[in-house]
Amino acid sequence: MTETSLSQPPDRGETRRGLHYPLGRWHPEPGDLHEVASGVFWLRMPMPFSLDHINLWILDGGDHWTLVDTAIPASSCKDVWRGVLAKLLAEKPVGRLISTHYHPDHLGLAGWLCRKTGAEFVMTRTEYLTARMLLGDRREEPPEAAMRFSEKAGYSRAQLDKMREDGWGRFASAISPLPDEYTRIADGDVLTIGARRWRVVVGSGHTPEHACLVDDAGTLMIAGDQVLPRITSNVSVHQTEPMANPLGDWLDSIERLRALPNDLLVLPAHGFPFHGLHERLSQLDADHRHKLDMLRRYLADRPRTAMQTFEILFGRQIDDREMGMAVGEAMAHLRWLEDAGLASRTVKRGAADLWQA
Numbered sequence: 001m002t003e004t005s006l007s008q009p010p011d012r013g014e015t016r017r018g019l020h021y022p023l024g025r026w027h028p029e030p031g032d033l034h035e036v037a038s039g040v041f042w043l044r045m046p047m048p049f050s051l052d053h054i055n056l057w058i059l060d061g062g063d064h065w066t067l068v069d070t071a072i073p074a075s076s077c078k079d080v081w082r083g084v085l086a087k088l089l090a091e092k093p094v095g096r097l098i099s100t101h102y103h104p105d106h107l108g109l110a111g112w113l114c115r116k117t118g119a120e121f122v123m124t125r126t127e128y129l130t131a132r133m134l135l136g137d138r139r140e141e142p143p144e145a146a147m148r149f150s151e152k153a154g155y156s157r158a159q160l161d162k163m164r165e166d167g168w169g170r171f172a173s174a175i176s177p178l179p180d181e182y183t184r185i186a187d188g189d190v191l192t193i194g195a196r197r198w199r200v201v202v203g204s205g206h207t208p209e210h211a212c213l214v215d216d217a218g219t220l221m222i223a224g225d226q227v228l229p230r231i232t233s234n235v236s237v238h239q240t241e242p243m244a245n246p247l248g249d250w251l252d253s254i255e256r257l258r259a260l261p262n263d264l265l266v267l268p269a270h271g272f273p274f275h276g277l278h279e280r281l282s283q284l285d286a287d288h289r290h291k292l293d294m295l296r297r298y299l300a301d302r303p304r305t306a307m308q309t310f311e312i313l314f315g316r317q318i319d320d321r322e323m324g325m326a327v328g329e330a331m332a333h334l335r336w337l338e339d340a341g342l343a344s345r346t347v348k349r350g351a352a353d354l355w356q357a
Contacts, residue, residue: 017283019229019276022265027272031083033058036273037220037265039194045071045080047105051231054105055269057222058088062194064095067119068213068222069269070109073176077109085116096193098122098185100224101207102131104174106269112176121179122191124202126209128182131171135178138169149239153327154307154352162320185211198222203257205250206233214260221264227257227280229271232287236328237335247288247336254285288333295333296342296357303346303354306330 028034033041039060046053057068065088071077088094094117099107101124114121141164151160185191187202191213198213203226213222225233235250262278274280291313298304298312309330310318318326334355337343346354 018279019274021229021272021274023272025272027053031080033084033087036267037218039196040220040267042267042273043080043084045077047072048074048076051270053270055267055271057267058084059193059196059198061095064093066096066098066193067094067113068098069100069106069224070097070113072104072108072174073112078112081109081113085113089117093117094119096120096122098191098211098213099127100212100222100226100269101210102127102134103207103225104171106224107131107178108175110176111178114179121182122185123182124186124200124209124211125184127207127211128178128184130208131175131178134169134171135175138172140167142166142168143239145242146239149242150327151350152306152347152353153331154305159323196220201257201260203250203253205235205246205248205253208249212257214264216261219261219264220267221260221277222267224269226253227266227277227284228268229266229274229280231270232284234325234329235288235332236325237331238328242331243335245332245335245339247332248339251285251288254281257281292333292336296337299337299343299355300357303356305352305354306334307352309334309355
């Protein structure tokens, strides 16, 4: 495919924290497509959040295009996609759309894009069914399980009242109606797309069955949110499964991903393409283990609620917009310590749980 309206990337990459960024800080402008490797195009989609973009990938399948991830169903994102689709469809059809996982920035426009293009929708089963479950869960008030989960984490009475006022089911407003059918992919599957063979490598912790795509021969990895170069993916316990240990799943996934070659060019969902997979995995592992060690020592001083651990885990004030993610992440670290026998909790009806080393 001919690139259009592209500024030129720098001649040399840059290295930071043991990682090498072949393109440095350069990225394509919205709506432009940059060929990072033969038949693999980078679309950087702006989003109206503090995390202000998502990287989407377009793969040349020879007689069709394959899209990887979608962005959210905002009018600005649809406008960018309309321009991109006009370029793509002028050459050949879009035959397939793959979502790496169920979060709205990766899935939000899947239904809209599939309806516009007739593309086959592809996803892992757990991610698809999780999205279906959340789409069907819209209520005027949060379920009692959610209220109880927040109360046990340390929410104040005012915060609980605000939860009730806000209603339940915001996920549905962040997703266009999903396709009614999908094609399942699973760990170890191989997708032949044009001249490349992409192996499905599943990670867990951020979401239950996150699909990465690895082209071993071409030394490429479409990593989604499973490996990001500059920020750490949120790992949370949710009210639907309060006794889960997602941080254990995340750390186990890091160990499995170490089996991949270190010379892969990693194409992440946020940030910049980079080399140095093993270095980044080690950084992610060390960051969480450092937090676990600090948290264990913090809980040795006196019992704390989950929300009282924010100062040690995050080192700053958490605002209302971040509260749900912060509670989920704090609970993930506490549950890991509990499962490891390094922390226990005292449960009292109608009050927050107290955790201690």
